[in-house]
Amino acid sequence: MGSTSILLRVLDKSLMNQILKAHQGSEPSCYACPEPRDWVEELLTGEYALAVVELDDLSTEQCQRLCDAPALLQTECIFLSQGKPNPLIDQLMMKSAGFHFRRPFHVEDILECIQDALRELVADRHSPQEVLSSELDQFGLLVGSSKPMRRLYRLIRKLSGVDTNVLVIGESGVGKELVANTLHLASPRSQKPFVAINCGALSPELIDSELFGHVKGAFTGAHKDHMGVFEQAAGGTLFLDEVTEMPLEHQVKLLRVLESGEFRAVGSHRVRFAKARIIAATNREPVQALAENCLREDLYFRLAEFPVHVPPLRERGSDIVGLARHFLAYRNARESQHKSIAQSALDKLVRHSWPGNVRELKHAIERAFLLADGCIEARHLVLEEQLDSPLASGAVPGGMALEDIERMAIFKTLEENGGNKKMAAELLGISVKTLYNKLEKYQKETD
Numbered sequence: 001m002g003s004t005s006i007l008l009r010v011l012d013k014s015l016m017n018q019i020l021k022a023h024q025g026s027e028p029s030c031y032a033c034p035e036p037r038d039w040v041e042e043l044l045t046g047e048y049a050l051a052v053v054e055l056d057d058l059s060t061e062q063c064q065r066l067c068d069a070p071a072l073l074q075t076e077c078i079f080l081s082q083g084k085p086n087p088l089i090d091q092l093m094m095k096s097a098g099f100h101f102r103r104p105f106h107v108e109d110i111l112e113c114i115q116d117a118l119r120e121l122v123a124d125r126h127s128p129q130e131v132l133s134s135e136l137d138q139f140g141l142l143v144g145s146s147k148p149m150r151r152l153y154r155l156i157r158k159l160s161g162v163d164t165n166v167l168v169i170g171e172s173g174v175g176k177e178l179v180a181n182t183l184h185l186a187s188p189r190s191q192k193p194f195v196a197i198n199c200g201a202l203s204p205e206l207i208d209s210e211l212f213g214h215v216k217g218a219f220t221g222a223h224k225d226h227m228g229v230f231e232q233a234a235g236g237t238l239f240l241d242e243v244t245e246m247p248l249e250h251q252v253k254l255l256r257v258l259e260s261g262e263f264r265a266v267g268s269h270r271v272r273f274a275k276a277r278i279i280a281a282t283n284r285e286p287v288q289a290l291a292e293n294c295l296r297e298d299l300y301f302r303l304a305e306f307p308v309h310v311p312p313l314r315e316r317g318s319d320i321v322g323l324a325r326h327f328l329a330y331r332n333a334r335e336s337q338h339k340s341i342a343q344s345a346l347d348k349l350v351r352h353s354w355p356g357n358v359r360e361l362k363h364a365i366e367r368a369f370l371l372a373d374g375c376i377e378a379r380h381l382v383l384e385e386q387l388d389s390p391l392a393s394g395a396v397p398g399g400m401a402l403e404d405i406e407r408m409a410i411f412k413t414l415e416e417n418g419g420n421k422k423m424a425a426e427l428l429g430i431s432v433k434t435l436y437n438k439l440e441k442y443q444k445e446t447d
């Protein structure tokens, strides 16, 4: 018996026949548990993908065996009963995230529910294929086939032929540095250096030296001449990342070089000429950066001769799945592996809002690659949900009890997922069983 078969224990003969008829000859096959065979034992073998079970004669002992066995959670359950209040069935429902149909049975609804459950299970079992190749187009170092990316490629191609300054704008992790590097590679400067510095990470004392260099003896510790990035990138491209994080007084110095093309190394009187093309980048919207005084207006106009907006990942449609496959294919190739990705995992990727953009996706796939043995499933994808949550936005006051935060997270996740406990447990990063235990606890407290 394969693990995709259905266990049937339906006492209502007509319903049983209709289910069997609907699945005659189709995958997965049905196994009708003959009475008085112990259907509980059969179910707990964990060999069934789905179980449709009539429960009216459920005994306390059977209920306990089911509730105690983790195998119950491996099987999707559809329970049928007469509908009389039955604490044993209630207890079972608390342990398994199953459906419960009460008499009179609506055959259509039950068949539809079975179909739904099977569609998901079959998709997960049959669709994962080894991901060994990427289907996305690539321009320079940028991967993606979506419309906004194609528009970006066209703009980069146009800008590669001219020597103007460019300001690359986009959220963190969208690929701004890759855009700058691609622009460099597509330009006549491609044989010269591409030098990147993070303006936000430069220490204020060393910033002049980093940008313009220094001569031996210029200050304590300057044991030899040092070439600044303007000189290192001569003839090539200088990428100034996070330019809005540079202190305003240093932005003036940068502006002077951009205007005059001249600079002097610290401790030297010799004027040097800047021969690098400047591409700057920022995570902030320029209008806001100007309003918040993080960016000098004159520098902005100098840098943004051509502003290039890089779209966030959530606006790139099927590139999300395409990039996930791309990163997986490369990882498979590097590690000589043949790992696959399940449809449920791809669905989870599509539902996510990607606050950390492509960087977050790349990390999520790399972490999942390590966690999954053969097939990456939804549970292997640890996404930065917390960035979206009220906790990160400061909606949770400091000093709030951790239990209250947990209760809030659980109820909010259930609410947002239409009460789907499996999905909620997955998003919360706990097992369905743990979710039930926690619900039981919190519900008791509020009763």
Ligand SMILES: Nc1ncnc2c1ncn2[C@@H]1O[C@H](COP(=O)(O)OP(=O)(O)OP(=O)(O)O)[C@@H](O)[C@H]1O
Binding pocket: 141, 142, 143, 144, 170, 171, 172, 173, 174, 175, 176, 177, 178, 179, 241, 283, 358, 359, 362
């Ligand atoms: N279109 C893409 N194709 C392939 N990889 C990408 C793409 N965009 C981004 N990446 C990858 O995502 C990661 C982040 O990219 P990058 O550093 O260029 O982003 P960024 O916008 O400059 O980030 P930050 O604002 O934090 O500096 C890198 O590992 C990069 O290789």
